[in-house]
Amino acid sequence: MVSDGPGEHDLPPLDTLAARLEYLFDHIRPTPQELGDGDEPGRRYTNKEIADKINILSVRTGVSISAAYIGELRRGVASDPRTSHVRALARAFDVNTGYFVEDDAASRVMEQIALLSELRRIDVKQVALRQILTDTGLSATDTQLVEQMVLRLREATESTAREEAGTPPRGLV
Structure with missing residues (x-):
């Protein structure tokens, strides 16, 4: 959670992949280009939208993922994804891959957000x-x-x- 004071960050502990992924869903929003005509600006991504972002690039990257699997990762039901899935999730949210595995990288990404x-x-x-x-x-x-x-x-x-x-x-x- 971000405090009201600029430069003061109340960074939550992100000790699991599920917590780190949920943080991204909580704080990163679809761009105006990604929003449809009836979509409300500032709304959260859906699992399907993130899966679609990853799957669009699957021809080039060879990585595909389902919305259901993203939901399992968010809930902590699945907690040990392939490295290629971690990279694809980082790419979809436009964050450094280290965010998911390194505490320092996670802190830097959270501060940037x-x-x-x-x-x-x-x-x-x-x-x-x-x-x-x-x-x-x-x-x-x-x-x-x-x-x-x-x-x-x-x-x-x-x-x-x-x-x-x-x-x-x-x-x-």
Whole structure:
């Protein structure tokens, strides 16, 4: 689970393949290109969609998988997949294969996912702020200046919070 504070991650223990796979299903969403016309943005992948992503490449990779087997992996019923299936799952979710077998790699992937989520959240807020500023009649230059001030204020607040917590600045962790 990701905390509200940027740079602060409450990373769950992912001590099984099932837990690691479920984390990906919980946090990685279909791209707009993968969504159908009636699909809701931000929804979770289905087992079938991940199986389809893997099976589309089966001519090239020689690896196929069923949605039922993915469900078994997620539930922990099946817990020792072939290496080719682990690679295919990593490719389908666009993560490093090490995520499934190495704790350090899993932590890095989880931190990257949390950072991407935060960036998406900030972008949505920034677009909303831009619209509000434009609606108030500010010029494009003034709107940009206010946005920069908000971002700098946020960075200063985060820096102060990190110093108080004794956490090194981002990029040094």
